[in-house]
Amino acid sequence: MxxxxxxxxxxxxxxxxxxxxxxxxxxxxxxxxxxxxxxxxxxxxxxxxxxxxxxxxxxxxxxxxxxxxxxxxxxxxxxxxxxxxLWPATVEGEGLAYQWSFFAVTEIDPDINTWAANAIVLPEDKRDPAKAQAALEKLQRPLAVVDAALAHRPYLAGGAFTVADLNLAAALFRARRMDHAARPNLARWLADCFSRPAARRAWAMRGE
Ligand SMILES: N[C@@H](CCC(=O)N[C@@H](CS)C(=O)NCC(=O)O)C(=O)O
CATH class of the missing domain: 3.40.30.10 (Glutaredoxin)
Structure with missing residues (x-):
């Protein structure tokens, strides 16, 4: 090993x-x-x-x-x-893998954690609905960008699932609990990423 x-x-x-x-x-x-x-x-x-x-x-x-x-x-x-x-085949694809990975940690991680903590994770009496709402509002802009990026291609770096998809989808795990009626491309892509056998095996390790 x-x-x-x-x-x-x-x-x-x-x-x-x-x-x-x-x-x-x-x-x-x-x-x-x-x-x-x-x-x-x-x-x-x-x-x-x-x-x-x-x-x-x-x-x-x-x-x-x-x-x-x-x-x-x-x-x-x-x-x-x-x-x-999983590694993009072109240098342009590599650029997209870096872009979406940095985007995940800078534009998604902080607010999705605040939202999840105050909407799902903390015991109900410890949640702050105002914080959850404010984080959810801030997430609308980056989530709309992801939805638009997926309007004309199945995956973030083109036609196949790559590290770009894995990294962003993993950061958006909790977003599966949000209402994506206005973001059909994002909803389709999230469902696609999380139905992968490897994703199922990984999330089974935490009982989800
Ligand atoms: N940007 C880091 C964040 C790592 C991080 O904050 N991990 C948390 C658990 S999800 C942690 O280890 N917290 C303990 C601590 O901050 O001491 C990454 O993406 O790896």
């Missing part, structure tokens, strides 16, 4: 787990919990994990001694290294 993926599935580590499943890689999953006892065996002070990510955030990987962190970077690396169709 050469690839180790750190981070519980119920975290952004799901992104790397989904990628490893798509690529059919043999990997070891080390379910570091980012909130439990930091000094426990699988806590974020685990020495092997800290060597892989001194920042102490999941996911991180150790690929036969080569360590990397940041979920999007990990997936771009794995897709580029192992190919199998």
């Amino acid at each position: 050469t690839l180790r993926i750190y981070g519980i599935a119920a975290s952004r580590a799901i992104r790397a787990l989904w990628m490893a499943e798509e690529l059919g890689l043999a990997y070891e999953h080390v379910p570091i919990h980012y909130r439990d006892d930091p000094d426990g065996p699988l806590g974020k002070n685990n020495a092997d994990f800290r060597r892989a990510n001194p920042l102490g955030r999941v996911p991180a990987i150790d690929d036969d001694g080569y360590t990397l962190w940041e979920s999007m970077a990990i997936n771009l690396y794995l897709a580029r290294k192992h190919g199998k169709g």
Whole structure:
């Protein structure tokens, strides 16, 4: 076994787990919990994990001694290294993979996390509906852009599913609980991405 993926599935580590499943890689999953006892065996002070990510955030990987962190970077690396169709065939396609990956972490992650926490994840008495609403409103602009990008092509970098789709769809996992009546292309693409066998296997790891 050469690839180790750190981070519980119920975290952004799901992104790397989904990628490893798509690529059919043999990997070891080390379910570091980012909130439990930091000094426990699988806590974020685990020495092997800290060597892989001194920042102490999941996911991180150790690929036969080569360590990397940041979920999007990990997936771009794995897709580029192992190919199998997930790495775009053209340099323009590669540019789109970078674009949608940066877009996922800058334009989607912060607001979708705020929305999900206050609309779904937190116990009801801890939710702040005003925060959920404000985040949902901010998401309308980037979500409309994704919908328009998918109006004339099935996937973000062209005709086939690539790391661009995996990275953005993984960030939009919670968006499946939103009303997309005004965004049919986005709804179709989300359903398509999450019906992939590798996506199902990955999300089964967190019971979703
Ligand atoms: N931009 C990073 C974010 C990583 C991140 O914030 N991970 C969370 C779990 S989803 C974490 O490890 N939090 C614990 C901490 O911040 O100490 C990525 O995409 O990998």
